[in-house]
Amino acid sequence: xxxxxxxxxxxxxxxxxxxxxxxxxxxxxxxxxxxxxxxxxxxxxxxxxxxxxxxxxxxxxxxxxxxxxxxxxxxxxxxxxxxxxxxxxxxxxxxxxxxxxxxxxxxxxxxxxx
Amino acid sequence: xxxxxxxxxxxxxxxxxxxxxxxxxxxxxxxxxxxxxxxxxxxxxxxxxxxxxxxxxxxxxxxxxxxxxxxxxxxxxxxxxxxxxxxxxxxxxxxxxxxxxxxxxxxxxxxx
Numbered sequence: 001x002x003x004x005x006x007x008x009x010x011x012x013x014x015x016x017x018x019x020x021x022x023x024x025x026x027x028x029x030x031x032x033x034x035x036x037x038x039x040x041x042x043x044x045x046x047x048x049x050x051x052x053x054x055x056x057x058x059x060x061x062x063x064x065x066x067x068x069x070x071x072x073x074x075x076x077x078x079x080x081x082x083x084x085x086x087x088x089x090x091x092x093x094x095x096x097x098x099x100x101x102x103x104x105x106x107x108x109x110x111x112x113x114x
Numbered sequence: 115x116x117x118x119x120x121x122x123x124x125x126x127x128x129x130x131x132x133x134x135x136x137x138x139x140x141x142x143x144x145x146x147x148x149x150x151x152x153x154x155x156x157x158x159x160x161x162x163x164x165x166x167x168x169x170x171x172x173x174x175x176x177x178x179x180x181x182x183x184x185x186x187x188x189x190x191x192x193x194x195x196x197x198x199x200x201x202x203x204x205x206x207x208x209x210x211x212x213x214x215x216x217x218x219x220x221x222x223x224x225x226x
Contacts, residue, residue, distance in 0.1 A: 042218040090157055100165050105157040
C-alpha cells in the first residue's frame with residue numbers, strides 16, 4: 001500500500017512566520033501535489049511536482065512556494081504566513097499523470113495562523 | 115474551465131438502505147473520474163477510479179458508473195452501514211494540465 005505521511009497533524013503559527021509543511025511518500029511516485037481544503041470551496045491545487053526539482057503552479061499558488069530535492073519528499077513553504085492561509089493542507093502522490101492510476105493522499109495538516 | 119458539482123450536499127439515511135450519490139461535470143473531455151471518501155479531520159481515501167473508456171467499476175458494496183457524454187457519475191452504496199458515514203468526493207481529470215478538479219462533496223450519515 002502507498003503511504004503518504006505529513007510532518008504534522010496540527011500546527012499553530014503567528015502572522016509573518018515562515019512555515020514549512022513536509023510530505024513524504026514511500027512508493028517511488030513521480031508526481032506529488034499540495035492542496036488546501038476549505039469549507040464550501042473544496043480542494044484546490046496549490047502546486048504540483050512531476051519530478052525532482054520540477055514544479056508547476058496549480059490554481060492558487062500565490063503566497064506559497066515548494067521544494068522537491070528528493071523524489072520522496074515534497075515541501076510546501078509559506079514565506080510569511082497570513083491569517084487567510086488558515087486551512088487544511090493535503091499532500092498527495094501519484095505514479096503517473098493521467099491514465100488508470102489513483103492519487104493517494106496523506107492525513108492532512110490543519111494549520112491555524114493567528 | 116471544468117466545474118464539478120455534487121448534489122445533495124448532505125444526506126441522512128437509515129442503516130441498510132441502498133443509496134446513490136451524484137456527481138456532474140461540465141466538460142466531458144475527461145481522462146478519468148475518481149471517487150474518494152473523507153472522514154472528519156482526515157485525508158482522502160481513494161474508493162474507485164473509472165477511466166473514460168469504462169462505464170462502471172465495482173468494489174465490494176460500492177459501484178460507480180460514468181456517463182461521459184452527459185457529464186455524470188453516480189456512486190451506489192448497497193446495504194449502507196454506520197461505518198459508511200463520511201464525506202464522499204468525486205474528482206475528474208481531464209483537459210489541459212492533467213489536474214484533478216474536485217467537487218465539494220456529499221456528507222453522508224447512516225443512522226442506526
